[in-house]
Amino acid sequence: MRAGRGAAALALAAVVLAASACGAAPSGGGPDGAARAGRAPRADAGGGAAPDPQGRPLALVYRGPAACEGCPEAAHDLLEHDGFAVRYIGPEEEVRFGPDALSGAALYVQPGGTNGQEVSTAWHLLQQDPGFSPELVRAYVRGGGHYLGLCMGGYLAGHDPGYGLLPGDSGQYISSGGATVTDEQDHLVDVSWRGQPQRMYFQDGPYFDLEGPGAQVLARYTNDRAAAAIAPYGSGRVAVSGPHPEAPAEWYRDYGLSDESPAGLALGGDLVHTLLGTAPKS
Template identity: 70%
Template sequence: MTRGRRPARAAAALGLAAALLATSAGCAAPRADDRSEEAAPAPTAPAAAPASADPAHPLAVVYRGPAACDGCSEAAQDLLERNGFTVRFIGPDEDLRFGPSALAGAALYVQPGGTNGQEVTTAWGLLRRTPGFRPELIRDYVRGGGRYLGICMGGYLAGDPGYDLLPGDSGEYIKTPGATVTDDEDRLVDVAWRGQRQPMYFQDGPYFDVDGPGADVLARYTNDRIAAAVTTYGTGRVAVSGPHPEAPADWYRSYHLPDVSATGLGLGDDLLKTLVTPPPPEVGTSR
């Protein structure tokens, strides 16, 4: 299945862009057991740096290419723009290419959902063969204070094989005991988002085994596996979601699903807000 591309919505300021400025310097099929690394691509000329964003609209760089499905990058774009971001795509067929300066000035990097039936190792191999791409570009960017948003395949790729940004790893939800969705069809999945039951658009998304003081769990599947979380990596932050909070109404219509896009987009807003807003400082407790 491939989803058609959609025009972007007009941006709606929800305060997230201002919060980020104040603080900042699909989906996949089952992952294969074989985790062998793909050969790294040959060196290429450095990419030109992205144009500076309007100070009121921080720059979000969104991957678009063969490791993402048609429409997934654009759905992420819509979610970002409604939250006040300027969006620029990066990929093998985009004006912005991977290279040492590709994320200069970017407030956020987004790895969207992947194509149905595409294994995690396949998507990772496609990324690694992209001219100019090196995993260290993303790792160093986040470690130095950047933000990473991974949705579905992007959530898988936050683990291993992938960027290895998580204090733990990602795994395939549909194969976990007690999963309410056990196939790779496009469906709704129930999660408890901040304790409230919410159905969300889902297509073979991951769960996350993350732990540590920097892990903020936003949602869990009904079998208690983590469905969405925000964690730290170096001085940066990482947000991941197994379900698709960015899913527009036409995705639901295409698969004859009840349209809960308005609720889902609200959860996407919450995920972004949590990602870009720094956690409160830890308060010491007396013993």
């Protein structure tokens, strides 16, 4: 588990015995990203975020104890690069969960979780937020909204525990047959993205088993499990990725990996704009 995460999360992780961990937040990811993000006018508890004065589509990125340090900021930078106005939502943020919190948002993002954190722990921590409920997110997507789940957020798009947004479920890639990565350390993982070989930053991310009409697999691991996919949910859509397309260059550097961040940024843009049905920023 990342240094700096609170004692409550450590205690919970010690007692919760559930499925896989996810997320990779190397040192140095958080504070710089937070400083770049700026602050929007504070919303009332449960109120929606203020519209962007430049008219950009609004993305709300969860930042709180169920996310790793640096993961929300990395998602922020990916989305800002692709033309979104980005606000953070969480118990200590300018926008907080409540009945109308997601109104006006084009996208809700559930980012990666802390190293070593169980999926059930992250789910429990989310539900400790006094304004949060899973049905808020489900109703938002069902009504035409968009969900982006990155690593832990991909696990949580599945079921038991999770939002139940996928027409199928998520599972732990490193435990799947034929996996090329078999431990919880930080690695590059080989995938085929739209038929083209790519290497992506990976730390114990999920695969996805999807069934039903409308599901689209953008990337597969070498064992043919889905690594990134998009699926309908009600009138909305859900995008999930096991690897981290949002990983900045310092994540690769911190773990001695070759820097694939420019390619990852492009893949993340492809995932987001396919989700929303919009043209990527040129």
